[in-house]
């Protein structure tokens with residue numbers, strides 16, 4: 001079996017999920033300059049709602065085909081997450097838009113703690129397993145294994161990111177979002193309703209997060225109330241790696257972080273002569289981040305901010 | 310009565326020292342009052358609050374004064390704790406006295422502050438936050454895994470049987486009877502920690518009102534203008550990292566010796582976030598605000614732990630919600646509410 | 660009277676990507692004069708300041724102050740060598756008081772470190788007192804109207820500009836570079852500013868002045884240089900500049916009749 005290719009495949013799968021979540025961070029950051037710490041929890045809620053919806057629909061009086069169940073469950077997850085994100089912004093961030101910079105960071109942390117523990121009350125402490133909605137098939141490809149789930153994850157992520165880029169660059173809404181990211185004051189002078197744009201940004205980000213939540217739980221076959229925090233952290237790291245505020249950067253950063261992590265985990269033992277095992281996977285990821293930022297302080301795709309004096 | 314009141318708090322003839330005597334006496338008898346009214350566990354909680362206060366004041370130098378958002382601050386606490394643990398436990402068979410370990414911990418943590426601070430000097434704002442977060446995680450992962458090939462940290466199990474502070478051969482964790490009063494380990498540590506906290510406060514106040522303190526605030530307000538005024542921003546920022554880390558290191562050492570064991574579990578990201586919340590919630594940059602924030606956040610979860618079960622029983626007839634998660638829900642809500650109502654913190658500067 | 664050259668700017672060039680913001684600028688500034696730097700928006704005046712003060716690295720060329728080369732040194736060493744500046748869009752330390760802002764300016768001429776700050780021994784106390792006295796006298800010197808105990812961000816616009824000058828003077832500069840100090844001032848404030856600049860010159864400090872207010876520049880400066888699209892198109896006394904056809908064309912556009 002080809003280890004390198006195998007790790008690349010795993011990395012791409014992981015990376016495309018990171019990229020989806022990173023987009024949510026980067027869009028909010030681009031417009032509000034805020035690290036939305038609660039975003040990871042939205043991913044978790046997406047996964048949990050999906051699993052609940054599947055069990056409700058599957059056990060209900062109607063006999064539905066599995067694909068119908070999946071579609072409805074995903075839509076439910078997107079819907080719930082969008083509403084959740086809408087209210088998070090309204091309650092915890094909007095009142096603090098002109099407050100000192102760290103105030104919304106603390107409310108975001110509060111939100112994250114709140115959501116995680118409410119989720120624990122609703123869904124319990126135990127791991128939830130992903131139901132068998134489809135046959136998992138494995139293909140061998142140049143000495144490496146790839147499953148249909150993995151192919152699906154990468155395919156769906158690419159399709160979603162492409163449509164997001166299309167929306168942002170080709171539609172009126174997208175133009176309003178870009179204008180707001182550039183300068184909220186000027187955008188509002190040009191007749192953009194900044195509050196609507198911000199709400200919309202949170203809703204779109206939450207939709208992506210819900211899908212990402214479904215995809216990760218499908219990939220690992222489990223979901224847990226605490227899965228969002230670390231995932232969110234990784235995704236935020238990816239967004240910074242790519243250059244925060246930059247959509248393409250978030251995608252590149254996500255994929256790159258996924259690759260670094262899985263290739264790093266596969267080879268770190270050899271690289272350090274057995275001194276460091278795969279436990280050091282995260283060290284490797286953070287080191288790459290630090291090295292990139294030391295040489296490019298605004299990330300890979302980030303623009304150099306002209307400091308006009 | 311009102312005359313007495315005036316004498317203490319506002320009368321013209323009121324010498325300032327009367328107030329100081331009053332506060333000193335209050336601080337001295339506090340652990341006994343706490344024990345008598347709420348039990349000995351609360352003296353321990355009080356001790357941990359003092360340790361957190363030291364930690365938060367150290368972070369306040371970095372975040373509050375110099376404006377450098379550090380999300381990996383707990384790493385220095387960890388460095389201090391493990392320095393103590395390695396120098397005074399059966400792990401390496403070393404048993405250095407506390408007066409030797411404290412300065413060593415101070416210096417080692419300070420060096421870590423400079424080492425981890427140096428690569429971040431060119432980063433601004435949230436980029437700095439994520440890199441420091443990364444460093445914090447790296448330190449924790451190393452602590453977790455440095456049990457092989459050579460066993461240094463004892464891995465996830467952590468280090469046990471750490472020596473307590475010993476003064477003249479007397480261990481502070483044992484109970485002693487002095488003047489008919491029983492001093493438990495928690496009581497004795499209270500006085501040591503109180504002394505260290507007061508020393509920290511003193512140093513922070515002196516630094517704040519100095520040439521360096523002004524340079525830190527200048528960097529926080531406008532780094533470019535600070536450079537243009539001749540401040541060597543690189544050195545002054547490194548100094549902030551080093552000072553903050555050193556205080557964190559001392560706090561970590563006290564934590565290790567008070568608790569008697571350390572493990573990587575105590576130094577997770579959530580702890581960094583917690584200390585940051587103490588600083589911001591209390592009032593970034595204001596020493597007294599930071600102490601207030603620390604005591605609230607160190608004590609609030611404990612209060613919630615005690616009440617969230619019984620209140621449900623009394624009001625709803627039985628425990629409906631898991632008290633542990635209810636407590637965290639309320640804690641999250643408290644963070645949100647306080648920030649919404651007082652965005653600059655409970656006790657902001659100026 | 661022949662004055663000695665204090666600052667020598669030679670062949671300074673700066674490009675941003677494809678944009679040539681400054682090309683081969685030579686300027687010689689004499690000690691004790693007010694040297695005016697004018698030019699249309701985007702001519703490269705602020706960019707030149709940023710290069711002199713170490714904020715940007717020049718693509719080419721060098722800069723000497725009293726025969727010591729300062730090119731490519733970090734900003735704080737340039738301040739130490741004796742060049743201070745103000746900013747076009749005021750950059751005070753907002754939450755600090757006016758007095759504290761000026762005290763920060765003294766940073767570079769003082770040296771109490773951590774130990775001194777904590778122990779506050781006699782030397783440290785004396786230095787602190789000296790800084791405070793100097794800051795107070797500088798605030799009087801520039802004629803701040805409001806209380807110096809007020810947070811800088813709450814001061815009026817004119818006071819903020821004056822405070823920036825006081826802060827720069829606190830670094831004890833040989834040359835002070837002012838980037839549009841009169842911008843946004845009303846006529847009374849401008850004439851107070853003119854008096855202040857004359858006073859600074861009388862006290863032996865050389866002034867490098869960027870200003871759009873042509874009347875102010877022509878009435879005040881000993882020498883004036885004109886930049887246009889990064890090129891020095893003229894240099895001379897105010898009266899020479901006024902009649903220079905190149906300058907008239909740069910300002911009015913179109914050809915000189």
Ligand SMILES: Nc1ncnc2c1ncn2[C@@H]1O[C@H](COP(=O)(O)OP(=O)(O)OP(=O)(O)O)[C@@H](O)[C@H]1O
Pocket residue numbers: 306307308675678680698699700701702703704705706707747
């Ligand atoms: N950091 C930078 N990155 C890219 N271009 C820059 C940068 N700084 C300045 N420029 C460009 O260099 C040119 C000169 O700008 P500069 O600010 O020096 O002009 P100025 O003469 O000060 O104009 P004004 O009178 O409007 O202040 C402009 O075209 C500007 O856009």
Ligand SMILES: [Mg+2]
Pocket residue numbers: 704705706747
């Ligand atoms: Mg300019």
